[in-house]
Amino acid sequence: MDECCSPGQSRYYEPFDARFARRLDRRYRRTGLTGPERRIAERIESDGVEGASVLEVGGGIGAIQLELLRHGASNTTNLEMSGAYEATARALLDEAGLTARVRRLVGVDLATADRDVPIADHVVLHRVVCCYPDALALLAASAAHARRTVVFSHPARTWPRRALVGAANAMMRLRGMAYRGYVHSPEAMYEALRSAGFALDGIVRAGPWRIATAHRA
Numbered sequence: 001m002d003e004c005c006s007p008g009q010s011r012y013y014e015p016f017d018a019r020f021a022r023r024l025d026r027r028y029r030r031t032g033l034t035g036p037e038r039r040i041a042e043r044i045e046s047d048g049v050e051g052a053s054v055l056e057v058g059g060g061i062g063a064i065q066l067e068l069l070r071h072g073a074s075n076t077t078n079l080e081m082s083g084a085y086e087a088t089a090r091a092l093l094d095e096a097g098l099t100a101r102v103r104r105l106v107g108v109d110l111a112t113a114d115r116d117v118p119i120a121d122h123v124v125l126h127r128v129v130c131c132y133p134d135a136l137a138l139l140a141a142s143a144a145h146a147r148r149t150v151v152f153s154h155p156a157r158t159w160p161r162r163a164l165v166g167a168a169n170a171m172m173r174l175r176g177m178a179y180r181g182y183v184h185s186p187e188a189m190y191e192a193l194r195s196a197g198f199a200l201d202g203i204v205r206a207g208p209w210r211i212a213t214a215h216r217a
């Protein structure tokens with residue numbers, strides 16, 4: 001584990017630890033991108049990935065970025081609150097010969113912007129807004145860093161999903177963990193992007209996830 005961290009960052013190290021990273025790594029090596037990851041990559045590719053830059057917030061082991069780099073993205077930047085993915089991500093990049101085109105920053109929270117993060121053509125957040133308390137601020141900051149597109153996934157805001165997340169949060173509280181999951185209002189998240197000058201271009205379903213794509217208007 002990388003040396004941890006600010007109080008806001010430390011809560012991500014427990015659930016998103018080296019074991020979680022190894023599980024993602026095994027799955028990616030066995031079967032490639034998951035269905036939702038593939039849909040996100042396709043959305044970016046259809047907007048033009050050749051020569052484009054990509055910023056991924058909470059990109060984990062970087063599977064979507066590997067795909068986009070193979071399809072011609074010029075470079076990617078990954079922001080993570082947990083440092084537990086770094087060894088796995090580096091190994092995948094080295095094996096693919098793509099290390100030089102990727103910048104990975106740990107502990108940089110785009111929403112509070114304590115460090116300069118480069119603007120990119122496309123910004124991606126997959127399975128991230130549901131891990132972050134202020135999703136609206138994170139999406140507004142993502143929009144401010146996107147020249148062309150923001151693609152993000154969120155869980156459907158159903159009662160079963162809310163009950164599941166509530167139960168998981170109760171378990172984490174009992175175990176003394178600081179991490180919490182969230183089921184934010186989809187409409188409020190879409191509105192955050194609209195207010196930042198983006199137009200929503202359809203929401204697609206991918207398993208339990210909804211994938212929203214927004215283009216700079």
Ligand SMILES: C[S@@+](CC[C@H](N)C(=O)[O-])C[C@H]1O[C@@H](n2cnc3c(N)ncnc32)[C@H](O)[C@@H]1O
Pocket residue numbers: 012016024057058059060061079080081082108109110111126127128131132138
């Ligand atoms: C469920 S994991 C998903 C990882 C990866 N996107 C995937 O789908 O495999 C959520 C990740 O979001 C990261 N995260 C949450 N808020 C973040 C923020 N503001 N900036 C960067 N990463 C963040 C957490 O550290 C965690 O690794």
